[in-house]
Amino acid sequence: xxxxxxxxxxxxxxxxxxxxxxxxxxxxxxxxxxxxxxxxxxxxxxxxxxxxxxxxxxxxxxxxxxxxxxxxxxxxxxxxxxxxxxxxxxxxxxxxxxxxxxxxxxxxxxxxxxxxxxxxxxxxxxxxxxxxxxxxxxxxxxxxxxxxxxxxxxxxxxxxxxxxxxxxxxxxxxxxxxxxxxxxxxxxxxxxxxxxxxxxxxxxxxxxxxxxxxxxxxxxxxxxxxxxxxxxxxxxxxxxxxxxxxxxxxxxxxxxxxxxxxxxxxxxxxxxxxxxxxxxxxxxxxxxxxxxxxxxxxxxxxxxxxxxxxxxxxxxxxxxxxxxxxxxxxxxxxxxxxxxxxxxxxxxxxxxxxxxxxxxxxxxxxxx
Numbered sequence: 001x002x003x004x005x006x007x008x009x010x011x012x013x014x015x016x017x018x019x020x021x022x023x024x025x026x027x028x029x030x031x032x033x034x035x036x037x038x039x040x041x042x043x044x045x046x047x048x049x050x051x052x053x054x055x056x057x058x059x060x061x062x063x064x065x066x067x068x069x070x071x072x073x074x075x076x077x078x079x080x081x082x083x084x085x086x087x088x089x090x091x092x093x094x095x096x097x098x099x100x101x102x103x104x105x106x107x108x109x110x111x112x113x114x115x116x117x118x119x120x121x122x123x124x125x126x127x128x129x130x131x132x133x134x135x136x137x138x139x140x141x142x143x144x145x146x147x148x149x150x151x152x153x154x155x156x157x158x159x160x161x162x163x164x165x166x167x168x169x170x171x172x173x174x175x176x177x178x179x180x181x182x183x184x185x186x187x188x189x190x191x192x193x194x195x196x197x198x199x200x201x202x203x204x205x206x207x208x209x210x211x212x213x214x215x216x217x218x219x220x221x222x223x224x225x226x227x228x229x230x231x232x233x234x235x236x237x238x239x240x241x242x243x244x245x246x247x248x249x250x251x252x253x254x255x256x257x258x259x260x261x262x263x264x265x266x267x268x269x270x271x272x273x274x275x276x277x278x279x280x281x282x283x284x285x286x287x288x289x290x291x292x293x294x295x296x297x298x299x300x301x302x303x304x305x306x307x308x309x310x311x312x313x314x315x316x317x318x319x320x321x322x323x324x325x326x327x328x329x330x331x332x333x334x335x336x337x338x339x340x341x342x343x344x345x346x347x348x349x350x351x352x353x354x355x356x357x358x359x360x361x362x363x364x365x366x367x368x
Contacts (some may be wrong), residue, residue: 001028006092006210007300008133011121011171020274020275023303023304023305024303024304024342024349024352024353025305025342025344025351026304026305026306026340026345026353027177027306027307027338027340028234028281028340028341028342028345029151029154029198029281029282029306029307029338029340030307030340031197031198031203032198032199032200032342033164033200033248033342033344034201034202034238035200035201035241035242035245037239037242037244037245038196038200038201038202038238038239038241038242038245040241040255041234041237041238041240041241042202042237042238043233043234043253044237045065045233045235045236045237045238046234048061048062048233049062050062051230051298052065052066052230052231052233052305053222053230053231056098056190056321062233065233065237065331066085066233067149068234068240068282069236069237069239069240070083070236072243072244073207073236073239073240074209074255076182076244077181077182077186077194077209077243078185078186078242079186079192079209080245081209081210081211081212082209082210082211082212082213082227083207083208083209083210084207084209084210084223084224084226084227085205085206085207085231085232086193086205086206086207086208086227087204087205087206087232088158088175088195088196088197088203088204088205088206088217089114089176089177089193089195089198089206090114090179090193090195090206091227091322092193092194092195092205092206092207092208093112093114093115093118093145093174093176093193093208094114094118094240095206095208095216095226095227096143096145096174096191096193097115097119097145097174098118098145099119099216099217099218099219099226100116100143100174100215100216100217101169101170101172101214101215101216101217102119102143103142103143104119104122104142104143104145105122105123105141105142105143105144106121106123106125106138106140106142106144106145107119107123107124107125107138107144107145107146107172108124108125108126108127108133108138108145108146108157109124109125109126109127109132109148109321109325110127110147110150110152110155110247110321110322110325110326111145111147111176112147112151112176112178112312114149114176114196115145115147115174115176116321117144121355122309123135123140125138126325127325127326128326128336129326129327130155130273130274130275130276130326131150131155131272131273131276131325131326132153132155132157132158132276133146133157133158133162135158135164135165136164136165138162138165138166139166139168139169139171140163140169140171141169141170141171141286142171142172143171143172143174144162144166144171144172144173144174145173145174145175145176145348146159146162146173146174146175146176146181147175148175148177148179148184148187148189148274148298149177149179149180149184149278149279149282150162150322151178151179151280151282152282152284152309152320152322152323152338152358153187153272153273153278153282153284153322153338154179154273154275154278154280154281154282154283154284154340155273155276155277156180156184156277156278156343158278159173159175159187159188159189159267160187163187163188163189169300169362170183172190172191172215173189173191174189174190174191174192174193175187175189175191175192175193176193177189177192177193177194178193178194178198178206179198179279179282180197180279181194181195181198181199181243182194182198182199182200182242182243183199183247183250183279183281184247184279186209190210190211190215191208191210191215191216192208192209193206193207193208194206194207194209196235196238196239196242198245199242199243199247200240200242200245200343201235201238201239201241201242201243202235202238203233203322204232205232205235205236205238205239206239207239208227210226213226249326249343250279250280250340253280253281253341253342255282256341256345256347256350257281257283257341259347259350260263260283260339260350260353261274261283261285263318263354263358264285264326264354264357267358267361268288269285269286269287269288269357269361270285270286270288270332270359271283271284271285272284272285272286272323272326272328272343273326280341281340281341281342281358282339282340282341283337283338283339283340283341284336284337284338284339285337285338285339286332286335286336287337287357287360287361288332288335289335289361290335290360290361291334291335292308292309292335292337293308293334294332295308295335295337295360296308296337298356298360299356301361302356304352304353304356306337306338306339306340306353307338307340308320308336308337308338308339309322309338313350314321319331319333319334320333320336323336339353
Protein backbone atom coordinates (compact mmCIF):
# COMPACT_ATOMS: atom_id res chain seq x y z
CA UNK A 1 0.00 0.00 0.00
CA UNK A 2 1.23 3.51 -0.81
CA UNK A 3 2.01 5.74 2.14
CA UNK A 4 -0.24 8.48 0.72
CA UNK A 5 -3.26 6.15 0.74
CA UNK A 6 -2.62 5.11 4.31
CA UNK A 7 -2.28 8.71 5.52
CA UNK A 8 -5.50 9.65 3.72
CA UNK A 9 -7.34 6.73 5.30
CA UNK A 10 -6.14 7.62 8.81
CA UNK A 11 -7.05 11.28 8.31
CA UNK A 12 -10.58 10.33 7.24
CA UNK A 13 -10.88 7.91 10.20
CA UNK A 14 -11.42 4.95 7.90
CA UNK A 15 -9.27 1.86 7.60
CA UNK A 16 -7.52 0.68 4.44
CA UNK A 17 -8.24 -2.89 5.60
CA UNK A 18 -12.07 -3.13 5.62
CA UNK A 19 -13.64 -5.10 8.45
CA UNK A 20 -16.52 -7.52 7.71
CA UNK A 21 -19.92 -5.84 7.81
CA UNK A 22 -21.87 -6.38 11.04
CA UNK A 23 -18.94 -8.08 12.77
CA UNK A 24 -19.35 -8.76 16.49
CA UNK A 25 -16.31 -8.42 18.75
CA UNK A 26 -16.31 -10.38 22.02
CA UNK A 27 -12.55 -10.64 22.57
CA UNK A 28 -11.94 -7.59 24.75
CA UNK A 29 -9.59 -9.53 27.05
CA UNK A 30 -7.16 -9.70 24.11
CA UNK A 31 -7.32 -5.99 23.37
CA UNK A 32 -9.83 -3.14 23.44
CA UNK A 33 -10.75 -0.37 21.00
CA UNK A 34 -8.97 2.92 21.52
CA UNK A 35 -11.33 5.23 23.41
CA UNK A 36 -12.06 8.58 21.69
CA UNK A 37 -10.63 10.53 24.62
CA UNK A 38 -7.47 8.41 24.51
CA UNK A 39 -7.14 9.02 20.77
CA UNK A 40 -7.47 12.78 21.29
CA UNK A 41 -4.89 12.75 24.09
CA UNK A 42 -2.50 10.79 21.90
CA UNK A 43 -2.88 13.29 19.04
CA UNK A 44 -2.12 16.10 21.48
CA UNK A 45 1.01 14.22 22.49
CA UNK A 46 2.11 13.83 18.87
CA UNK A 47 1.96 17.63 18.56
CA UNK A 48 4.57 17.78 21.35
CA UNK A 49 6.99 15.70 19.31
CA UNK A 50 10.23 16.62 21.06
CA UNK A 51 12.20 14.06 23.11
CA UNK A 52 11.22 14.37 26.81
CA UNK A 53 14.88 13.84 27.75
CA UNK A 54 16.13 16.82 25.71
CA UNK A 55 17.19 19.86 27.79
CA UNK A 56 15.84 22.57 25.46
CA UNK A 57 12.45 24.28 25.69
CA UNK A 58 10.63 21.82 23.43
CA UNK A 59 12.08 18.89 25.34
CA UNK A 60 11.07 20.44 28.65
CA UNK A 61 7.51 20.90 27.37
CA UNK A 62 7.39 17.24 26.36
CA UNK A 63 8.81 16.26 29.77
CA UNK A 64 6.15 18.31 31.56
CA UNK A 65 3.42 16.54 29.59
CA UNK A 66 4.98 13.15 30.34
CA UNK A 67 5.19 13.79 34.08
CA UNK A 68 1.65 15.14 34.12
CA UNK A 69 0.49 11.90 32.48
CA UNK A 70 2.47 9.84 34.99
CA UNK A 71 0.82 11.66 37.91
CA UNK A 72 -2.65 11.27 36.38
CA UNK A 73 -2.12 7.54 35.80
CA UNK A 74 -1.08 7.04 39.42
CA UNK A 75 -4.01 9.13 40.68
CA UNK A 76 -6.54 7.26 38.54
CA UNK A 77 -5.22 3.96 39.89
CA UNK A 78 -5.03 5.18 43.48
CA UNK A 79 -1.30 4.34 43.51
CA UNK A 80 0.97 6.20 45.92
CA UNK A 81 4.25 4.51 45.02
CA UNK A 82 6.56 4.87 42.01
CA UNK A 83 5.61 4.30 38.37
CA UNK A 84 7.88 3.18 35.51
CA UNK A 85 6.42 3.62 32.03
CA UNK A 86 6.99 0.56 29.83
CA UNK A 87 5.88 -0.80 26.46
CA UNK A 88 3.21 -2.93 28.15
CA UNK A 89 2.58 -5.52 30.84
CA UNK A 90 4.99 -8.10 29.40
CA UNK A 91 7.95 -5.72 29.66
CA UNK A 92 6.81 -4.55 33.09
CA UNK A 93 6.76 -8.16 34.29
CA UNK A 94 10.19 -8.83 32.79
CA UNK A 95 11.64 -5.89 34.71
CA UNK A 96 9.95 -6.99 37.94
CA UNK A 97 10.96 -10.65 37.66
CA UNK A 98 14.56 -10.15 36.50
CA UNK A 99 15.62 -7.03 38.36
CA UNK A 100 13.93 -7.32 41.74
CA UNK A 101 16.12 -7.08 44.81
CA UNK A 102 15.38 -10.74 45.60
CA UNK A 103 15.20 -13.79 43.29
CA UNK A 104 11.99 -15.24 41.95
CA UNK A 105 10.90 -17.96 44.38
CA UNK A 106 7.48 -19.14 43.19
CA UNK A 107 4.64 -18.55 40.75
CA UNK A 108 1.15 -20.00 40.43
CA UNK A 109 0.46 -22.66 37.81
CA UNK A 110 -2.06 -20.42 36.02
CA UNK A 111 0.20 -17.46 35.29
CA UNK A 112 0.44 -15.81 31.89
CA UNK A 113 3.31 -16.91 29.65
CA UNK A 114 4.92 -13.49 30.26
CA UNK A 115 5.59 -14.74 33.80
CA UNK A 116 6.19 -18.43 33.13
CA UNK A 117 9.00 -17.75 30.66
CA UNK A 118 11.00 -16.38 33.60
CA UNK A 119 10.01 -19.17 36.00
CA UNK A 120 12.14 -22.10 34.88
CA UNK A 121 13.25 -24.07 37.94
CA UNK A 122 11.22 -22.13 40.51
CA UNK A 123 8.43 -23.52 42.67
CA UNK A 124 4.91 -23.53 41.27
CA UNK A 125 1.97 -23.69 43.63
CA UNK A 126 -1.26 -25.30 42.57
CA UNK A 127 -4.78 -23.95 42.19
CA UNK A 128 -8.06 -25.65 43.05
CA UNK A 129 -10.71 -26.76 40.58
CA UNK A 130 -12.01 -23.19 40.34
CA UNK A 131 -8.57 -21.83 39.49
CA UNK A 132 -7.85 -20.12 42.80
CA UNK A 133 -4.64 -20.21 44.82
CA UNK A 134 -4.69 -21.29 48.48
CA UNK A 135 -3.03 -18.26 50.13
CA UNK A 136 -1.16 -20.43 52.63
CA UNK A 137 0.65 -22.20 49.78
CA UNK A 138 2.15 -18.92 48.53
CA UNK A 139 4.26 -18.25 51.62
CA UNK A 140 7.82 -17.83 50.31
CA UNK A 141 10.93 -15.88 51.37
CA UNK A 142 11.48 -14.42 47.91
CA UNK A 143 9.69 -12.93 44.94
CA UNK A 144 6.24 -14.46 44.36
CA UNK A 145 4.18 -13.80 41.22
CA UNK A 146 0.40 -14.22 41.13
CA UNK A 147 -2.02 -12.87 38.55
CA UNK A 148 -4.79 -10.67 39.91
CA UNK A 149 -7.35 -11.73 37.26
CA UNK A 150 -6.75 -14.74 35.03
CA UNK A 151 -6.78 -13.79 31.38
CA UNK A 152 -8.48 -17.03 30.28
CA UNK A 153 -11.15 -17.58 32.95
CA UNK A 154 -11.58 -14.20 34.65
CA UNK A 155 -11.01 -15.79 38.07
CA UNK A 156 -9.88 -13.27 40.70
CA UNK A 157 -7.13 -14.38 43.07
CA UNK A 158 -7.30 -13.53 46.81
CA UNK A 159 -4.24 -11.29 46.63
CA UNK A 160 -4.87 -9.56 49.96
CA UNK A 161 -4.48 -12.88 51.78
CA UNK A 162 -1.67 -14.02 49.50
CA UNK A 163 0.24 -10.79 50.08
CA UNK A 164 -0.07 -11.21 53.84
CA UNK A 165 1.42 -14.70 53.62
CA UNK A 166 4.25 -13.61 51.29
CA UNK A 167 5.28 -10.63 53.42
CA UNK A 168 5.13 -12.66 56.62
CA UNK A 169 7.74 -14.96 55.06
CA UNK A 170 9.91 -11.98 54.07
CA UNK A 171 8.99 -12.01 50.39
CA UNK A 172 7.64 -9.55 47.82
CA UNK A 173 4.45 -9.96 45.77
CA UNK A 174 4.37 -9.29 42.02
CA UNK A 175 0.85 -8.93 40.59
CA UNK A 176 0.04 -9.18 36.90
CA UNK A 177 -2.87 -6.73 36.69
CA UNK A 178 -3.16 -6.59 32.91
CA UNK A 179 -6.80 -7.74 33.07
CA UNK A 180 -7.84 -5.87 36.22
CA UNK A 181 -6.18 -2.43 36.09
CA UNK A 182 -8.69 0.23 35.13
CA UNK A 183 -11.53 -2.11 36.10
CA UNK A 184 -10.95 -3.29 39.69
CA UNK A 185 -9.20 -1.66 42.62
CA UNK A 186 -5.49 -2.46 42.58
CA UNK A 187 -4.41 -5.24 44.94
CA UNK A 188 -2.01 -4.68 47.82
CA UNK A 189 1.10 -5.85 45.95
CA UNK A 190 4.70 -4.63 45.87
CA UNK A 191 5.18 -4.66 42.09
CA UNK A 192 2.23 -4.38 39.67
CA UNK A 193 2.20 -4.69 35.86
CA UNK A 194 -0.47 -3.03 33.71
CA UNK A 195 -1.14 -2.56 29.98
CA UNK A 196 -3.10 0.36 28.50
CA UNK A 197 -4.63 -1.57 25.59
CA UNK A 198 -6.62 -3.71 28.03
CA UNK A 199 -8.73 -0.72 29.20
CA UNK A 200 -9.17 1.48 26.14
CA UNK A 201 -5.67 2.90 25.78
CA UNK A 202 -3.23 2.29 22.93
CA UNK A 203 -1.04 -0.73 22.29
CA UNK A 204 2.61 -0.12 23.15
CA UNK A 205 2.31 1.57 26.54
CA UNK A 206 2.02 0.16 30.05
CA UNK A 207 3.61 0.55 33.43
CA UNK A 208 5.33 -1.17 36.31
CA UNK A 209 4.11 0.16 39.63
CA UNK A 210 6.79 -0.10 42.30
CA UNK A 211 6.12 0.25 46.03
CA UNK A 212 9.70 1.40 46.69
CA UNK A 213 12.71 1.97 44.41
CA UNK A 214 14.80 -0.19 46.76
CA UNK A 215 12.86 -3.21 45.48
CA UNK A 216 14.49 -2.94 42.03
CA UNK A 217 18.01 -2.86 40.63
CA UNK A 218 18.44 0.00 38.10
CA UNK A 219 19.84 -0.71 34.65
CA UNK A 220 20.56 2.79 33.36
CA UNK A 221 18.82 4.92 30.79
CA UNK A 222 15.51 6.71 31.09
CA UNK A 223 12.75 6.33 33.68
CA UNK A 224 15.14 7.28 36.51
CA UNK A 225 17.54 4.63 35.28
CA UNK A 226 15.12 1.72 35.49
CA UNK A 227 14.10 1.44 31.83
CA UNK A 228 16.22 2.52 28.83
CA UNK A 229 14.60 3.96 25.72
CA UNK A 230 12.88 7.17 24.67
CA UNK A 231 9.68 7.62 26.63
CA UNK A 232 6.37 7.16 24.82
CA UNK A 233 4.83 10.45 25.91
CA UNK A 234 1.82 10.37 23.51
CA UNK A 235 1.05 6.84 24.72
CA UNK A 236 1.30 7.91 28.36
CA UNK A 237 -1.16 10.76 27.78
CA UNK A 238 -3.56 8.34 26.09
CA UNK A 239 -3.21 5.81 28.93
CA UNK A 240 -4.05 8.51 31.48
CA UNK A 241 -7.14 9.55 29.51
CA UNK A 242 -8.31 5.93 29.18
CA UNK A 243 -7.99 5.33 32.93
CA UNK A 244 -9.87 8.53 33.69
CA UNK A 245 -12.82 7.24 31.62
CA UNK A 246 -13.65 5.01 34.59
CA UNK A 247 -15.19 1.54 34.85
CA UNK A 248 -18.90 2.19 35.42
CA UNK A 249 -19.63 -0.08 32.46
CA UNK A 250 -18.71 -3.18 34.49
CA UNK A 251 -22.14 -3.25 36.15
CA UNK A 252 -23.76 -3.70 32.75
CA UNK A 253 -21.08 -6.23 31.80
CA UNK A 254 -22.03 -8.29 34.86
CA UNK A 255 -25.69 -8.27 33.82
CA UNK A 256 -24.83 -9.30 30.27
CA UNK A 257 -22.61 -12.12 31.44
CA UNK A 258 -25.34 -13.44 33.73
CA UNK A 259 -27.70 -13.43 30.78
CA UNK A 260 -25.15 -15.28 28.66
CA UNK A 261 -24.34 -17.88 31.30
CA UNK A 262 -27.94 -18.64 32.17
CA UNK A 263 -28.64 -19.53 28.54
CA UNK A 264 -25.41 -21.51 28.09
CA UNK A 265 -25.93 -23.53 31.28
CA UNK A 266 -29.57 -24.18 30.46
CA UNK A 267 -28.60 -26.11 27.32
CA UNK A 268 -25.77 -28.13 28.85
CA UNK A 269 -22.82 -25.78 28.46
CA UNK A 270 -20.31 -25.35 31.29
CA UNK A 271 -18.92 -22.19 32.87
CA UNK A 272 -15.26 -22.63 33.80
CA UNK A 273 -14.41 -21.23 37.22
CA UNK A 274 -18.03 -20.29 37.77
CA UNK A 275 -17.83 -21.10 41.48
CA UNK A 276 -15.11 -18.52 42.14
CA UNK A 277 -15.09 -14.74 42.17
CA UNK A 278 -14.59 -13.56 38.59
CA UNK A 279 -14.26 -10.22 36.87
CA UNK A 280 -17.49 -9.32 35.08
CA UNK A 281 -15.87 -8.88 31.69
CA UNK A 282 -14.46 -12.42 31.13
CA UNK A 283 -16.13 -15.81 30.91
CA UNK A 284 -14.85 -19.21 29.75
CA UNK A 285 -17.37 -21.73 28.45
CA UNK A 286 -17.26 -25.35 27.41
CA UNK A 287 -19.44 -26.66 24.58
CA UNK A 288 -19.38 -30.45 25.12
CA UNK A 289 -18.68 -32.39 21.96
CA UNK A 290 -17.43 -29.44 19.88
CA UNK A 291 -13.74 -28.57 19.85
CA UNK A 292 -12.66 -25.01 20.55
CA UNK A 293 -10.90 -24.90 17.17
CA UNK A 294 -14.14 -25.82 15.37
CA UNK A 295 -16.06 -23.27 17.42
CA UNK A 296 -13.63 -20.47 16.60
CA UNK A 297 -13.80 -21.23 12.88
CA UNK A 298 -17.59 -21.32 12.85
CA UNK A 299 -18.03 -18.24 15.02
CA UNK A 300 -15.60 -16.35 12.82
CA UNK A 301 -17.53 -17.42 9.71
CA UNK A 302 -20.60 -15.88 11.35
CA UNK A 303 -18.70 -12.64 11.99
CA UNK A 304 -18.25 -13.25 15.72
CA UNK A 305 -14.81 -12.77 17.29
CA UNK A 306 -14.09 -14.87 20.39
CA UNK A 307 -10.96 -16.76 21.43
CA UNK A 308 -9.65 -19.92 23.06
CA UNK A 309 -7.09 -19.43 25.82
CA UNK A 310 -4.80 -16.44 25.71
CA UNK A 311 -4.41 -14.27 22.62
CA UNK A 312 -0.66 -14.63 23.09
CA UNK A 313 -0.85 -18.38 22.52
CA UNK A 314 -4.12 -18.91 20.64
CA UNK A 315 -2.25 -19.63 17.42
CA UNK A 316 -0.96 -22.86 18.92
CA UNK A 317 -2.80 -26.18 19.15
CA UNK A 318 -1.74 -26.85 22.74
CA UNK A 319 -4.42 -27.30 25.36
CA UNK A 320 -4.50 -24.39 27.80
CA UNK A 321 -2.11 -24.84 30.72
CA UNK A 322 -4.57 -22.85 32.84
CA UNK A 323 -7.38 -25.37 32.31
CA UNK A 324 -4.97 -28.24 32.88
CA UNK A 325 -3.85 -26.70 36.17
CA UNK A 326 -7.52 -26.53 37.19
CA UNK A 327 -7.76 -30.30 36.75
CA UNK A 328 -9.55 -30.44 33.40
CA UNK A 329 -8.67 -33.37 31.19
CA UNK A 330 -7.42 -32.71 27.67
CA UNK A 331 -10.66 -33.38 25.78
CA UNK A 332 -13.01 -31.14 27.82
CA UNK A 333 -10.30 -28.49 28.08
CA UNK A 334 -10.09 -28.54 24.30
CA UNK A 335 -13.79 -27.59 24.10
CA UNK A 336 -13.50 -24.29 26.01
CA UNK A 337 -13.67 -20.82 24.48
CA UNK A 338 -13.33 -17.40 26.07
CA UNK A 339 -15.98 -14.71 25.68
CA UNK A 340 -14.96 -11.27 26.91
CA UNK A 341 -17.19 -8.23 27.18
CA UNK A 342 -16.25 -4.56 26.78
CA UNK A 343 -17.82 -1.20 27.45
CA UNK A 344 -19.09 -1.25 23.85
CA UNK A 345 -21.00 -4.56 24.26
CA UNK A 346 -24.79 -4.35 24.16
CA UNK A 347 -27.57 -6.80 24.99
CA UNK A 348 -28.23 -7.38 21.29
CA UNK A 349 -24.64 -8.55 20.91
CA UNK A 350 -25.08 -11.19 23.59
CA UNK A 351 -28.34 -12.35 22.02
CA UNK A 352 -26.62 -12.71 18.66
CA UNK A 353 -23.80 -14.71 20.22
CA UNK A 354 -26.27 -16.98 22.02
CA UNK A 355 -28.21 -17.68 18.84
CA UNK A 356 -24.94 -18.79 17.23
CA UNK A 357 -23.94 -20.84 20.29
CA UNK A 358 -27.29 -22.63 20.44
CA UNK A 359 -27.21 -23.40 16.74
CA UNK A 360 -23.66 -24.74 16.95
CA UNK A 361 -24.42 -26.83 20.02
CA UNK A 362 -27.40 -28.39 18.23
CA UNK A 363 -29.79 -26.76 20.67
CA UNK A 364 -31.59 -24.60 18.11
CA UNK A 365 -34.14 -22.46 19.86
CA UNK A 366 -34.77 -18.76 19.89
CA UNK A 367 -33.12 -16.72 22.63
CA UNK A 368 -35.94 -15.18 24.65
